Amino acid sequence: MTHVVFVAPRFLENTNRYVRAFAELEDITFSVVSQDPEESIPPPLRARVAGHYRVADVLDASQLTRAVGAIARSIGRVDRLAGGLEQLQLPMAEARDALGIEGLSVAVARNFRDKDRMKEVLRARGVPVARSTLAHASRDIVAFVERVGFPVIVKPQAGLGTRGTYRIENELDLAALPPPSVAVPLQVEEFVRAREHTCETVTIRGVPVWRSGTRYFPTPLEVLETSWVQYCVLLPREDDDPTWTGFHAINAAALAALFGDAAGTAAGTALTHMEWFLREDGSAVVNEVGARPPGVHIMPLMGLAHETDLFADWARLVALDAFTPKPRRFAAGSAFFRGQGPGSRVASVEGVERAVAECGDALVEMRTPKVGQPRADGYEGEGWAIVKHETTDGLKHALRALIENVRVRYA
Ligand SMILES: Nc1ncnc2c1ncn2[C@@H]1O[C@H](COP(=O)(O)OP(=O)(O)O)[C@@H](O)[C@H]1O
Ligand SMILES: [Mg+2]
Structure with missing residues (x-):
């Protein structure tokens, strides 16, 4: 029986969806590494967990390696090491390399985690990407700007969640930027003016077997730059729209480049989350790729649109190399x-009743911000809602009803 070890930092709502998915999978032995104690595993799932090991920090590769090694000694050979968090991908790869576990190695994981290397690998294989450089000093940024012009975008070499990402429009912006160094370089890229899409791809041993895609409204960067904008993700009803299908060849080429020689191995069995830009002239550019399930509720959205449980499907994919492609039946979205305004806590939440009424049957789930809740720092805000509809237009109507009615104020 395949022995899967899942890394669950804490047993929180979203992580527990993954834990449940593995726990409910028949024909596997399932173990868990976590920072939370074993007692925190939701009781109905605990009985299915063969081995548990607690560490202080799951992101520390040596602790993770020790934990997985201990589970292997007490329960048996570990066949798969899985985890959903972006920051876990490199430490897990280090543990795999140290313990001889099949799957993403450090060499391949770096293609996904290091933004500079990712762009180099894609460019070398002819995949369209923005011009970019890794700046180790301010003069590197100046030289890059001389070549491509303003605006440019700067971001951490191994970023996530649009943290530390800025649009640099002019010399003033440039002067205000904390200078990069050899120790802390900065990824600098030509600014791509475009719509921002995602492409979620299931590959089995490197072969794409299923795709889904979403559009971000507006782009994560614009959301961060514009404090009053509420953010939406839209998964359209149409799965044969050329806007999306036209990208498939680039998606396949990009994944082949990033997985490289490991494509045909267990490393190439994955659900990947690719972000890509579609320019006005119809040309597409790959922005970045995560070798992990997507965030911003795209997992539940894919489940709703395809009438399946994508968490369960992912667990089965990772553990058993199996996936049954599902047809799309609905459009789905998250707001x-x-x-x-200024302030550090939520002071008022208005318009919820009206939003719910206007959404009607499209509303699937809603988490309204609570008065007193601390201000969130990312673009995902303090609350969310998930909607589903037979048509893309109906879905857009529901998303609009949500973001145009719900008003959250800080104080
Ligand atoms: N070259 C670029 N041109 C335009 N916008 C960009 C570019 N790179 C990043 N962005 C914007 O910044 C956001 C975050 O950048 P990204 O590369 O996705 O890093 P991460 O999501 O890992 O923080 C993107 O979603 C996009 O809105
Ligand atoms: Mg991103």
């Missing part, structure tokens, strides 16, 4: 509620 994120973000506060307005």
